Amino acid sequence: MEKPVRLQKFLARAGIASRRKAEEYIASGRVKVDGKTITTMGEQIIPGKQKIFFDDKEVVAEEQLIYILLNKPKGYVTTLSDPQGRPIVTSLLQGIKERVFPVGRLDLDTEGALLLTNDGELAQSILHPSYEVFKTYEAEVKGCPSSKTIRTLERGILLENKKTAPATLRIKRKDKRNTVMLIRIHEGRKRQVKKMFEAVGHPVQSLKRLAYGRLELDGLGIGKFRILHQNDIKKIFSNKILYKQKNN
Ligand code: URA
Secondary structure, eight states: OOOOEEHHHHHHHTTSSOHHHHHHHHHTTOEEETTEEOOSTTOEEOBTTBOEEETTEEOOOOOOOOEEEEEEOTTOBSSSOOTTOOOBGGGGOTTOOSOOEESSOOOTTEEEEEEEESOHHHHHHHHSGGGOOOEEEEEEEESOOOHHHHHHHHHOOEETTEEOOOOEEEEEEEOSSEEEEEEEESOOOTTHHHHHHHHTTOOEEEEEEEEETTEEOTTOOTTOEEEOOHHHHHHHTOOOOSSOOOOO
């Protein structure tokens, strides 16, 4: 059976209004539980068991909130439908009944960590710049960026007339032609990593997101997913450095 939840929280999650506004609606007598008008705060209800009405219209019980980490393969789109008929990421979530949506986007040819949830509030906090959730990417780039170029990218460069926020970069390995870089940013502008490297003359050859905050893929295979728990969610908001900063 579902756990009891405060009436105003239930209304907020069902998308009726913010919690504070929902309290106002309750106080003004617009909310009924099993046919009885409730005007006091603190009323607990059991979703799915009791019928809740707002302005005499039934409010459908919320879904269970769910958080998923998927290792997105290349060739999948992160939109929920695709007019061109390309495969969509949610088709990989076998056995998940909830209607989840991706938190942010990854390009068609980018692989790696993609969070999906039906929790709009959490998605907003991850995407909102004020929370500064860091995302770590592994980017294989053409050539070998010099220490000076790395510092330039770290301090921020102009992209579409707006300076990028401070970033952290490190060289992971290099061969004759390409260099594998780790780059950690907290903004989420469209194609940001590719544009940053392109701007300094080192176009990205392949890109993979390794982590949100300290939440890493941890050996999750490509195309596989796992359901996250509270301690995983905490890791997303932890800004502790994932790797020591040491450049050539
Ligand atoms: N930056 C990019 O350029 N592409 C992505 O998919 C994610 C970040």
